[in-house]
Amino acid sequence: MADNKPKISLKGSKENLSIAPLNKVFLAAFVIATVLRCIQMAMYIDPQTGFLTGGSVLNILLYAVLAVAIVVFCGISFLSADCKKAEIGGISDSKVATSARLMAIGFAVDCVSSFLTGMYNFGSSDTGYTDVMKSGTLPMLLQSFFALFSAVYFFVLASDFSKGTEKAYKRKILATAPVCWAGARLIYRFLRQISFIEVSDLFLELVMIAFMVMFFMALAQVASGVYKDTVKWRLTGFGLSAGVIAAVLSISRLVMSLVSVIAASDFTVSGHSFTLADLLFALFVLTLALKIKEDAKKPDVSAVYEEKAE
Numbered sequence: 001m002a003d004n005k006p007k008i009s010l011k012g013s014k015e016n017l018s019i020a021p022l023n024k025v026f027l028a029a030f031v032i033a034t035v036l037r038c039i040q041m042a043m044y045i046d047p048q049t050g051f052l053t054g055g056s057v058l059n060i061l062l063y064a065v066l067a068v069a070i071v072v073f074c075g076i077s078f079l080s081a082d083c084k085k086a087e088i089g090g091i092s093d094s095k096v097a098t099s100a101r102l103m104a105i106g107f108a109v110d111c112v113s114s115f116l117t118g119m120y121n122f123g124s125s126d127t128g129y130t131d132v133m134k135s136g137t138l139p140m141l142l143q144s145f146f147a148l149f150s151a152v153y154f155f156v157l158a159s160d161f162s163k164g165t166e167k168a169y170k171r172k173i174l175a176t177a178p179v180c181w182a183g184a185r186l187i188y189r190f191l192r193q194i195s196f197i198e199v200s201d202l203f204l205e206l207v208m209i210a211f212m213v214m215f216f217m218a219l220a221q222v223a224s225g226v227y228k229d230t231v232k233w234r235l236t237g238f239g240l241s242a243g244v245i246a247a248v249l250s251i252s253r254l255v256m257s258l259v260s261v262i263a264a265s266d267f268t269v270s271g272h273s274f275t276l277a278d279l280l281f282a283l284f285v286l287t288l289a290l291k292i293k294e295d296a297k298k299p300d301v302s303a304v305y306e307e308k309a310e
Helices: 021-043 056-079 081-085 094-123 129-134 137-163 174-190 200-224 233-263 276-297
Strands: none
Touching: 021 056, 021 233, 021 276, 056 200, 056 233, 081 233, 081 276, 094 137, 094 174, 094 276, 137 174, 174 200, 200 233, 200 276, 233 276
C-alpha cells in the first residue's frame, strides 16, 4: 500500500531561525582567522615553497575557526525559512548593485591578468597539448575567457539590482560563465605537483573555489528561475563559506605584502599572491546576504514574483 503521507523536509523548516547572525559570524571568523593567518605567514610558512615550518597548533586553530564558521553558515542557511524569500532581480538594492559592479571589474582585471599569465606559460613550454595543459596555459586562458563573460553577466546583474529589472532571467547560458571561471581556477590548482595538505595556501584556495563553484551555480539558478527554490539556501550557505576564506586570504596577503615591503623581507608565498577578484567576491556575497536578511523581514517578498510564462 502506497504511503501518501507528505514527506517531512528540514530544508527551510525553521520559521524562528533567522539568518541575521550570519553576518556577525562572518565578521568574527574573518577577524580571528586573518590575525591567525598573518601570524602564520610571518613565522611558520616558507615563502618559497609554501610548506609549513611549524606552528601546528596555530594551523589547527585557523582551520577550526573556518570550519565552525562554514558549518554555521550552511547549517543555519539550510534550516532557516528566511532563505526561501531570497530573490535575484525584480527589487532594486543599491548596495548589491555597487558590489556587483565591483565584482564585474574584478572579473575584468582577472581576465587580463590570467591571459598574460597564460601567454607567459605558453612561451616557456612546448606546444604539445600535454605540455600546454601541465604548464597551466590552457586553464589560465580558459579562466581569462570565462572571466570576460563573467564580467558581462555581473554588469547585467548590477543593472538589475540598480533598476529592479530582471534582464539576467533571460541570460541562462551567460549565467554559467562564473561557474566555468571558478572551474578553470580549480583545474589549474589541481595541476600543481605538490602536497595539498602541506601547502595551506593551496588547500584553502581549493576549498574556497569549490564553494565558489556551488555558489555561482546557485546564483545562476536563482537568477534564471531554474529549480531556484531548492538552491536558495546555498546563496548564503555556500556564498559566505567561500567569502570568508576569500576575505581571509586576500586581506592577509595584502597586509603581509605591505609588511614585506617595509621589512625588506618576503612573507608572501610564491604563486599565491593577492587576487582582487577574491576580495571583491567576499564583498559581493556579504552584501547579498544583507539583502536576503532584509528581504526576510518583509511580510512576503516572494509574492512579488510570479511564475513567468515560457
